Amino acid sequence: MVSRESFSPTFYLKSLASGVLSISFFIYIMFLVPHPNSPITTFWDIFEILGKGDYITFITTFSLVFVVAFAVIHYKLLILNTKQFLIYRKTDSYKELFSTNKQVTLMAIPLTYTVSILLAFILLVGFVPGLWSIVQYIFPIILIGFVINGIYALKVFFNYFARIMLTGEFNFGKKDKVIQMLAIFSFSMISVGFASLGAMSSNITLSSIGVFASLFFATLASILTILKFTFGFKNIKKGIDIETALSFSLMIPLLTLLGITFIRITFGLEHSFDKQTDSITIFILGSIILTLQLIFGFLSYILVKKLGTFEKFINENIKTALSFIIVFPNITFFIFGMFFINIALVNNGIVEQYSTNYFILMSPFVLTHFRAIILFFKLKKRFES
Numbered sequence: 001m002v003s004r005e006s007f008s009p010t011f012y013l014k015s016l017a018s019g020v021l022s023i024s025f026f027i028y029i030m031f032l033v034p035h036p037n038s039p040i041t042t043f044w045d046i047f048e049i050l051g052k053g054d055y056i057t058f059i060t061t062f063s064l065v066f067v068v069a070f071a072v073i074h075y076k077l078l079i080l081n082t083k084q085f086l087i088y089r090k091t092d093s094y095k096e097l098f099s100t101n102k103q104v105t106l107m108a109i110p111l112t113y114t115v116s117i118l119l120a121f122i123l124l125v126g127f128v129p130g131l132w133s134i135v136q137y138i139f140p141i142i143l144i145g146f147v148i149n150g151i152y153a154l155k156v157f158f159n160y161f162a163r164i165m166l167t168g169e170f171n172f173g174k175k176d177k178v179i180q181m182l183a184i185f186s187f188s189m190i191s192v193g194f195a196s197l198g199a200m201s202s203n204i205t206l207s208s209i210g211v212f213a214s215l216f217f218a219t220l221a222s223i224l225t226i227l228k229f230t231f232g233f234k235n236i237k238k239g240i241d242i243e244t245a246l247s248f249s250l251m252i253p254l255l256t257l258l259g260i261t262f263i264r265i266t267f268g269l270e271h272s273f274d275k276q277t278d279s280i281t282i283f284i285l286g287s288i289i290l291t292l293q294l295i296f297g298f299l300s301y302i303l304v305k306k307l308g309t310f311e312k313f314i315n316e317n318i319k320t321a322l323s324f325i326i327v328f329p330n331i332t333f334f335i336f337g338m339f340f341i342n343i344a345l346v347n348n349g350i351v352e353q354y355s356t357n358y359f360i361l362m363s364p365f366v367l368t369h370f371r372a373i374i375l376f377f378k379l380k381k382r383f384e385s
Contacts, residue, residue, distance in 0.1 A: 015077035022070035188257035191217035195264035249300035286344035330372030337365030
């Protein structure tokens with residue numbers, strides 16, 4: 001049992017990781033199960049495919065099991081973390097948090113709750129028969145959830161940012177590099193949430209709000225990323241440590257989130273504003289993002305290997321759950337890979353869906369996905385020991 005004083009907002013990262021893993025298994029279903037009547041796979045689409053008894057049925061069944069399993073883990077941890085956080089708020093440690101750089105760890109809360117909302121929507125649409133027929137009435141509720149998360153994230157971040165600017169006590173490029181990425185992740189994830197709403201709502205007002213809010217948070221995340229790496233590169237001349245090396249790999253989830261945001265926004269513009277987007281544009285953008293992910297991934301891998309302190313970072317941060325952040329590059333690389341193959345390649349006629357080449361292209365992303373799952377359970381075992 002975690003004591004009140006030893007709790008940290010980074011504990012939410014464990015819940016976050018399980019939630020993202022649940023969503024990642026739904027990605028298989030979304031792209032492999034045909035859903036001609038909706039932008040997302042629904043209960044009846046899944047029900048139809050389960051009756052066919054082919055290899056897609058097997059993949060779908062396998063994926064559904066893990067969607068549910070990781071969702072259960074996610075919500076159990078979310079409830080536990082929230083109870084612990086409410087107790088933690090009454091402690092001196094919580095008050096001291098607001099005078100340190102670790103104040104930004106509070107950004108893990110809106111980040112996790114945004115994933116919780118997205119996952120809840122997926123579970124409802126995928127497991128409740130006929131829900132899609134009334135989904136337009138549910139979108140305003142989802143919008144309220146994203147707005148609350150967005151406002152809370154902005155409040156936490158700007159209180160933190162105002163304090164460090166007024167005191168001048170913070171070097172963006174040197175201290176707590178991995179922790180500082182939480183703010184960028186949080187704004188990026190909220191951006192994805194709003195973009196999904198903008199893409200799926202048939203109400204032009206709701207769709208417009210979703211697109212605008214998505215662009216707002218995506219822009220904020222992009223500005224913070226530029227600031228972080230501008231100041232960060234200035235400090236490279238002094239050498240790098242394990243946190244700097246890992247920060248490069250954390251560009252992978254950021255690029256995934258911003259890439260999906262752009263794709264969702266283009267779908268929203270097509271759906272609500274009847275503005276056609278050239279599919280080759282998505283291919284070009286997807287290629288650029290995937291290239292950047294590979295560059296940052298290989299660079300981080302080489303640096304971490306040469307530093308030889310990966311295990312040390314895990315051991316030093318396992319009790320704060322910060323080490324769970326290293327799971328996200330693998331998960332999100334898989335997720336964007338699936339978007340790239342199915343939207344950038346299949347939609348442009350470059351690869352035929354369900355063909356041999358299609359599954360060959362999927363294989364490295366699937367391997368990365370399962371590596372993330374193994375890593376998650378290894379970290380979970382260490383954290384609970």
